Amino acid sequence: MxxxxxxxxxxxxxxxxxxxxxxxxIFTVLDDRLNVLLVIxxxxxxxxxxxxxxxxxxxxxxxxxxxxxxxxxxxxHQKTGVKTPYLEQVGSWGGKARDPRGWSATHxxxxxxxxxxxxxxxxxxxxxxxxxxxxxxxxxxxxxxxxALQRLRSKVEYTSLPxxxxxxxxxxxxxxxxxxxxxxxPLEKSAFRTRxxxxxxxxxxxxxRTGNNRPAQxxxxxxxxxxxxxxxxxxxxxxx
Amino acid sequence: MxxxxxxxxxxxxxxxxxxxxxxxxIFTVLDDRLNVLLVIxxxxxxxxxxxxxxxxxxxxxxxxxxxxxxxxxxxxHQKTGVKTPYLEQVGSWGGKARDPRGWSATHxxxxxxxxxxxxxxxxxxxxxxxxxxxxxxxxxxxxxxxxALQRLRSKVEYTSLPxxxxxxxxxxxxxxxxxxxxxxxPLEKSAFRTRxxxxxxxxxxxxxRTGNNRPAQxxxxxxxxxxxxxxxxxxxxxxx
DNA sequence: ATAATAGTGTCTGTAAGACATTATGCC
DNA sequence: GGCATAATGTCTTACAGACACTATTAT
Numbered sequence: 001m002x003x004x005x006x007x008x009x010x011x012x013x014x015x016x017x018x019x020x021x022x023x024x025x026i027f028t029v030l031d032d033r034l035n036v037l038l039v040i041x042x043x044x045x046x047x048x049x050x051x052x053x054x055x056x057x058x059x060x061x062x063x064x065x066x067x068x069x070x071x072x073x074x075x076x077h078q079k080t081g082v083k084t085p086y087l088e089q090v091g092s093w094g095g096k097a098r099d100p101r102g103w104s105a106t107h108x109x110x111x112x113x114x115x116x117x118x119x120x121x122x123x124x125x126x127x128x129x130x131x132x133x134x135x136x137x138x139x140x141x142x143x144x145x146x147x148a149l150q151r152l153r154s155k156v157e158y159t160s161l162p163x164x165x166x167x168x169x170x171x172x173x174x175x176x177x178x179x180x181x182x183x184x185x186p187l188e189k190s191a192f193r194t195r196x197x198x199x200x201x202x203x204x205x206x207x208x209r210t211g212n213n214r215p216a217q218x219x220x221x222x223x224x225x226x227x228x229x230x231x232x233x234x235x236x237x238x239x240x
Numbered sequence: 241m242x243x244x245x246x247x248x249x250x251x252x253x254x255x256x257x258x259x260x261x262x263x264x265x266i267f268t269v270l271d272d273r274l275n276v277l278l279v280i281x282x283x284x285x286x287x288x289x290x291x292x293x294x295x296x297x298x299x300x301x302x303x304x305x306x307x308x309x310x311x312x313x314x315x316x317h318q319k320t321g322v323k324t325p326y327l328e329q330v331g332s333w334g335g336k337a338r339d340p341r342g343w344s345a346t347h348x349x350x351x352x353x354x355x356x357x358x359x360x361x362x363x364x365x366x367x368x369x370x371x372x373x374x375x376x377x378x379x380x381x382x383x384x385x386x387x388a389l390q391r392l393r394s395k396v397e398y399t400s401l402p403x404x405x406x407x408x409x410x411x412x413x414x415x416x417x418x419x420x421x422x423x424x425x426p427l428e429k430s431a432f433r434t435r436x437x438x439x440x441x442x443x444x445x446x447x448x449r450t451g452n453n454r455p456a457q458x459x460x461x462x463x464x465x466x467x468x469x470x471x472x473x474x475x476x477x478x479x480x
Numbered sequence: 481a482t483a484a485t486a487g488t489g490t491c492t493g494t495a496a497g498a499c500a501t502t503a504t505g506c507c
Numbered sequence: 508g509g510c511a512t513a514a515t516g517t518c519t520t521a522c523a524g525a526c527a528c529t530a531t532t533a534t
Binding site for chain 4 (some may be wrong): 356369404427428430431432434438450451452453454455470472474
């Protein structure tokens with residue numbers, strides 16, 4: 001009991017080590033809808049959840065992966081070609097029961113990217129509804145996705161995260177649109193703009209987006225890839 | 241490359257599995273000061289960081305631990321005797337370099353408890369200053385502690401977390417004190433009380449705390465062990 | 481009465497919500 | 508001019524900050 005912290009004076013048996021993986025929840029907005037990237041699991045009988053849809057991810061490779069984050073970045077780049085996404089850790093899930101091959105722990109990241117030109121082998125976008133997704137995913141990936149979604153929606157209330165779903169240059173209406181798609185409710189334009197300017201989030205570029213109507217000013221982030229925090233949430237949640 | 245998600249059609253070699261541990265950052269308030277629980281690492285030459293101070297934690301035991309959270313609870317109970325703490329995951333840290341014994345990943349939880357009657361073997365409280373701690377801890381535990389501290393301080397701005405540092409019954413002044421100790425700045429009494437009542441956080445009990453002055457109403461949480469979110473932070477942070 | 485802490489009231493400031501109004505391009 | 512969307516303005520509301528004031532016990 002005193003040696004609880006130690007490895008009982010002998011090396012921990014490798015067989016007694018949990019499996020270690022990284023999963024990435026990659027979000028983008030397509031067609032006014034939040035989407036998550038899924039992959040099909042290999043269809044061999046030796047694999048658990050063969051042929052099912054799953055979050056992109058896999059075991060940590062102790063040779064090639066320096067740390068968890070670079071492992072997540074590698075997987076994301078393989079599936080989307082994106083090299084500098086917004087990436088944030090959601091947390092980790094581990095236990096006896098989540099993988100039939102044995103005690104396993106997975107480290108979950110979520111990422112926001114603009115729609116990429118094309119996807120890697122076997123990757124598809126799945127649109128997300130108000131109540132998440134109905135598709136049954138492999139392992140406990142429905143739980144992981146739900147957690148990432150909850151984190152995203154909660155942070156969207158008071159941060160600039162949705163800007164990372166857009167290309168470098170965008171109009172304020174496009175930015176507002178990203179918020180509305182994720183929160184699934186309309187926002188007041190006036191309040192939205194005041195908040196964005198007060199937070200010193202964007203700088204105008206010398207360009208205009210034209211269309212069948214009044215052209216809009218284009219902006220870009222003042223600090224690309226750094227999330228900005230607003231002083232309040234959009235509509236203060238009732239603390240029931 | 242297509243088989244990235246699989247284990248390349250053979251079982252992953254156990255030796256290729258990272259070490260998996262759980263560490264717990266246990267906070268309490270003693271003597272108007274935030275404290276963190278540390279343990280001394282065993283002083284054998286076979287152990288890395290022998291004799292140094294570290295966060296309580298250790299390897300996951302695939303036999304006895306059902307999942308990560310119960311592993312964290314077990315370690316917490318061993319050191320403090322507390323069975324129903326506030327417990328929240330901070331995140332996970334993993335990489336080649338953080339443990340000389342090999343690629344390792346740790347899952348970090350933080351916990352808030354009232355001062356326990358006594359501590360387990362080799363456990364001590366270390367007071368935390370405005371800028372964290374100066375003691376050099378084992379492994380990357382200074383980083384983990386810093387992350388937990390940042391999470392705590394940030395959530396204290398807009399949640400009821402500090403209530404979990406107190407016994408079941410407490411006065412509003414005592415609760416405010418917990419906030420002030422963690423944030424290391426005074427709060428307005430009037431605003432504080434309004435906020436607590438508006439959030440419907442507490443209910444009065446039919447008791448009074450007496451002293452050398454006007455007695456104070458005792459309260460208890462309406463929903464023990466559930467954190468409540470306030471609609472705003474205490475003092476809105478400047479967004480830059 | 482005095483000290484000490486509990487508890488309330490009033491006024492101000494900040495940022496969001498609601499909604500109306502004006503501006504500017506294309507057809 | 509008409510339409511569509513961009514951009515701004517005004518008024519209200521919610522809640523925190525500052526600070527003064529009152530209340531209740533022990534000594």
